[in-house]
Amino acid sequence: MRPVYMISGGITKFKKAHPDKDFRFMVKEAFDYAMTGLPLLKADMIDGSVGSYFSDHFTRQLKAASMVQDYLGLCPRPSKRVEGGGATGGLCFQAAWESIASGRMKVCLAFGFETMSRVSTWKGNEFIAHASDTNFDYPVGGFYTGYYAMMVRRHMHEFGTTVEQMAMVSIKNHKNAVYNPYAQSPMELTIEDVRRSLMVATPLTMLDICQMSDGAAVAILASEEVAGRVCHRPVKITGVGCGTDSMRMADRPRGKVILLPHEREEDYKELEYPGVHSFRGGRMAAKLAYEMAGIRNPIEELDFIELHDAYTSSEIQTYEDLGLCRYGEGGRFVEEGTPFMPGIDYGLKLPKQGTIPVNPSGGLLAFGHPVGATGLMQAVMAFWQLQGTIEKHLGNDKLQVKGARRGLIHSHAGTGTYITASILEAV
Amino acid sequence: MPEEFKLPETEEGTVLFNIDPIIIKDHYEIDYIHSYAQDSPFFAGLSKGKLLGSRCTGCGYRYATPRCHCMQCGKKTEWFELPLEGTVHTYTTCYFGGEAFIKETPFTLVLVEFPGVDTFLLSRLIGVKPEEVKIGMQVKARFLRLSKFRATDVYFVSAEETCRK
Ligand SMILES: [Zn+2]
Numbered sequence: 001m002r003p004v005y006m007i008s009g010g011i012t013k014f015k016k017a018h019p020d021k022d023f024r025f026m027v028k029e030a031f032d033y034a035m036t037g038l039p040l041l042k043a044d045m046i047d048g049s050v051g052s053y054f055s056d057h058f059t060r061q062l063k064a065a066s067m068v069q070d071y072l073g074l075c076p077r078p079s080k081r082v083e084g085g086g087a088t089g090g091l092c093f094q095a096a097w098e099s100i101a102s103g104r105m106k107v108c109l110a111f112g113f114e115t116m117s118r119v120s121t122w123k124g125n126e127f128i129a130h131a132s133d134t135n136f137d138y139p140v141g142g143f144y145t146g147y148y149a150m151m152v153r154r155h156m157h158e159f160g161t162t163v164e165q166m167a168m169v170s171i172k173n174h175k176n177a178v179y180n181p182y183a184q185s186p187m188e189l190t191i192e193d194v195r196r197s198l199m200v201a202t203p204l205t206m207l208d209i210c211q212m213s214d215g216a217a218v219a220i221l222a223s224e225e226v227a228g229r230v231c232h233r234p235v236k237i238t239g240v241g242c243g244t245d246s247m248r249m250a251d252r253p254r255g256k257v258i259l260l261p262h263e264r265e266e267d268y269k270e271l272e273y274p275g276v277h278s279f280r281g282g283r284m285a286a287k288l289a290y291e292m293a294g295i296r297n298p299i300e301e302l303d304f305i306e307l308h309d310a311y312t313s314s315e316i317q318t319y320e321d322l323g324l325c326r327y328g329e330g331g332r333f334v335e336e337g338t339p340f341m342p343g344i345d346y347g348l349k350l351p352k353q354g355t356i357p358v359n360p361s362g363g364l365l366a367f368g369h370p371v372g373a374t375g376l377m378q379a380v381m382a383f384w385q386l387q388g389t390i391e392k393h394l395g396n397d398k399l400q401v402k403g404a405r406r407g408l409i410h411s412h413a414g415t416g417t418y419i420t421a422s423i424l425e426a427v
Numbered sequence: 428m429p430e431e432f433k434l435p436e437t438e439e440g441t442v443l444f445n446i447d448p449i450i451i452k453d454h455y456e457i458d459y460i461h462s463y464a465q466d467s468p469f470f471a472g473l474s475k476g477k478l479l480g481s482r483c484t485g486c487g488y489r490y491a492t493p494r495c496h497c498m499q500c501g502k503k504t505e506w507f508e509l510p511l512e513g514t515v516h517t518y519t520t521c522y523f524g525g526e527a528f529i530k531e532t533p534f535t536l537v538l539v540e541f542p543g544v545d546t547f548l549l550s551r552l553i554g555v556k557p558e559e560v561k562i563g564m565q566v567k568a569r570f571l572r573l574s575k576f577r578a579t580d581v582y583f584v585s586a587e588e589t590c591r592k
Contacts, residue, residue, distance in 0.1 A: 019448050060455060126525030135466055136492050139578045140549050142525050146536050149519035157517070157562045201521040202557060250492045250538055250547040253499075276517060276538065276547075 004100040005227035005234040006424065007041065007107075007220050009380030010034035014184045014215035014368030017117030023053070023064060024071035026216035027111045030373075031072055034218050040230035041220070047105035048078035052092030052112030053372030054085060057127040059115060068111060078105075085131050086310060088112065089217070089375020090411020090420030094240050096221045097422070106223045110379075113216035114370035124212050131414050133248050145209055145311070147249055147415050149201035152313035155277040156203070161316060161331035163203045167194035168334045168348065169312035170207045170365060175346050177362030179398035184213055184368035190347060194312075208312040213368035217376035219383070235386045238406075239293030239423035243284025249276050249415045258283045260323040261296040267326055279314075279416035282321030289408070289421040290323075298323045299356055303404040304385055305339075306378035308412035308419075309363040318410060322421070324356060344398060360385070360399045375411035375420070382407040386426040463576075465495040468506055473581050474574035478509040480544060491541055491548040509541050509548075512586055515564040516540040516547050520557035535560060539583060551582045 010033030012018070012026050021029065035041065049072075051065025061067070065081035084091040089112045096110035116124050129142030137147075155161050170189060177183035194207040227234035246252060254272035258280065259265065274280035286298070295301045305322065309315035316330035325333040333339065337350025339358035346353075361367050361381040364374060384390050385404045391397035401407075404426065411420045442452035463470050472479040481490040485502030497504055516538040524532055535557060538547040552566060565586035574580050 019445070019450055060453075120526065122523065122526040122529055125523070126527050129525045133492075135463060136578050137549055140551060141521060141528050141531070141534055141536055143521055143523070143528065146519050146521045146524065149521075150517040150536060150538060153519060153562070154517040198522070200523050201519045203519075246498065248492055248549070250549050251490070251494075251498065253545070 001101040002103055003224045004097050004237045005222050005224060005231070006237060006379065006383050007222045007227050007231040007234050008034040008038040009217070009219045009383045010037070011182050011217045011377050011380050012215050013182050014213045014370055014373075014377070016184065016211070016213065018115070018214040019117065023059065023113045023115050023216065024068050026214070027068045027113050027218065028071055030216045030218045031109070031111065034220055038220070038230060041107070043073065045226070046074065046077070046107045046109050046220070048099065049074055049109040049111060050092050050095045050099070051079060051081045052088045052110065052376065053081070053114055054083060054088045055114070055127055055371065057130070058118055058124070060118070068113070074109070084418040085413030086308060086371055087375065087411040087413035087418040087420055088372045089377070090409065090422065091242070091375070091418065092372070093219060093375055093379050093422060094242065094420055096219065097237055097240055100221050100223055106226050108221050109218060110221065110376055111216070111218045112372040112376040114372045115214050116212040116370060117214050121212055136250070137248055143201065145204055146201045148311045148313055149204045151249070151276050151317070151415070152203065152311070154275060155313065155317060158275070158277050159328035159331065163195060164191050165331035165335050166208055166312040166316065167191040169309065169315045170194045171346055171348065172334070172340050173309060173359050173363040173365040175344060176341060176360055176399060177366030179396055180362050180367060180394055182394070183362045183366055185211060185366045186362070187366065188347070204311060204313065210310050210364040210369040213370040215368055215370035215373045215377070217373040217380055219376050219379040233387045234427060235383050236425045236427045237422060238425045239289035239291070239295070241285040241288030241290070241292065241421045243281035243288070243419050245274070245279065245281040245416045247414065247417055252276050252280075257327060258287060260287060260290065260298070262323065263326065271327060273327070277317070278327060279317060279321045279412070279419060281416050281419040282318055282410070282412065282421070285410070285419045285421040286322045289423050293423040295423065298408070299325070302356060302406055302408050304357045304360055304401040304407045305410065306359055306361055306381055306407070307363070307410040308374070309359055309365050310369060310412070312365065314412070315358070315363070318412070319358070322408065322410065341399065357401050360401060375409070378409040378411065379422070379424070382409050382424045386424055466493055469493045470576045470580070473570060474576065476570045478511060478548070478568055478581060479506045480509045481505070482507045489544045490546045491539070491544045492546060509544065511568040513539040513541040513566060515552070515560065515562055515566055517562060518552065518560045520560070533557065537566065537583060539566060551579065552584070553582050554584050
């Protein structure tokens with residue numbers, strides 16, 4: 001495998017609706033931003049692309065990625081579309097990585113978008129629910145928030161996780177977004193605000209859940225030779241991992257924890273794993289990415305994380321899958337302030353604030369979740385963090401993780417059916 | 428005189444939301460011809476008041492939600508009758524949902540756990556107040572008399588309530 005670098009990225013603002021620009025124009029805007037930032041890279045040096053969007057229901061335009069390919073002027077070069085639910089963006093990023101690592105391409109464009117404003121929020125939820133078994137799950141009341149609510153109810157039962165701890169994730173990510181002009185939902189919240197907002201599926205309220213979004217993002221990946229030639233601060237992709245689980249949550253087995261190097265079997269004597277409270281696919285993705293990057297203790301060896309917080313609860317579940325804390329400790333991990341940004345006043349007492357910032361961008365909860373763009377947005381944010389260029393791109397440096405050397409991005413589909421983890425490092 | 432070609436005009440208009448940019452209503456619907464294929468016996472079972480699960484002929488793994496081949500070992504499964512009573516493994520009450528289900532809200536979803544069975548069944552719980560649902564609660568299956576051949580032909584009610592009465 002050849003080393004792979006990220007050399008540029010671009011994002012549109014994530015919004016409830018972008019009716020003035022269709023998906024092609026949105027991607028073009030993000031693409032032009034990425035190209036403008038890298039004048040030595042000429043468009044004819046791009047060998048091909050990987051396109052990412054989740055739902056043909058939302059676009060009602062099959063082969064929409066082909067339309068982006070021609071709009072960007074990349075025909076007749078190679079391209080393909082990648083689709084894997086919520087993890088579409090993460091899978092797209094890794095597919096572009098594969099193109100470079102294999103030697104097939106020297107420069108590969110990963111682009112992603114989603115246009116969810118084309119239907120009402122509740123029709124959108126119906127579309128998304130079709131990403132559950134349509135014989136056995138969807139007809140019973142297909143609703144992803146309902147599925148995640150059942151998962152966290154079990155997490156609360158197993159580990160004592162509280163709704164207040166979940167609300168703290170919402171406070172953190174919405175407040176981070178205040179400093180991110182690309183973000184859809186910047187807000188300053190209290191625990192009471194989160195708990196008093198509309199109940200959607202017990203115990204998850206409207207402020208525990210990400211919203212529907214329109215938006216696009218691109219990441220440009222390159223070989224070492226090209227990266228060295230055109231980019232003065234490339235970022236190396238040192239680890240990629242992916243994991244899966246059964247489509248039906250009802251089918252999740254109850255066995256032994258997949259251990260990370262810093263964990264021992266005795267830590268989990270009583271735990272039936274993954275059950276419906278944990279994401280086995282997320283643990284597998286993390287394990288593979290850590291092995292490739294040579295990471296043995298993630299919380300000590302990573303400087304920040306952008307993870308797939310479609311729900312406050314799934315952010316807590318994911319701390320555990322990624323091994324930032326032990327299974328069962330995710331609630332306390334946020335309560336102590338560990339994943340909060342340093343130097344921002346959240347209105348909370350946070351003894352361990354700033355230990356390892358999680359979702360400095362605002363995450364899906366507050367940045368937004370135009371599904372096919374989301375995993376690539378994470379890559380762009382991680383790229384800017386590792387370049388130390390957050391201030392240049394966001395207009396302020398509040399979200400810059402000082403001296404960031406290594407970050408992880410995490411993309412997640414379904415009830416945990418496809419999950420990717422990728423490690424990026426400053427060079 | 429040369430013949431003039433002209434499309435006939437119609438009076439069906441377009442629902443217009445906005446003109447800059449132009450945003451219109453664009454209708455789309457479809458009926459699928461859907462086969463339950465190898466899962467058909469489960470739905471036939473519901474119409475007879477039976478819950479059918481799958482038991483692996485290779486490793487013996489028992490599935491409460493059926494599948495024709497075992498995801499542990501790949502061998503074919505055989506049908507077996509699930510008990511009609513189980514416990515609540517986890518639950519939620521949905522106050523919103525996909526558009527198709529909005530009119531049914533609020534409804535309570537449960538994953539039902541059956542003794543001696545390795546996986547769960549997703550179903551609805553009826554007749555229990557949201558705040559009274561508990562993990563570990565005993566529940567029993569009820570079936571629609573007029574089957575619709577849908578997973579919702581079965582639903583659950585509290586078995587504890589009935590015991591007390
Ligand atoms: Zn088997």
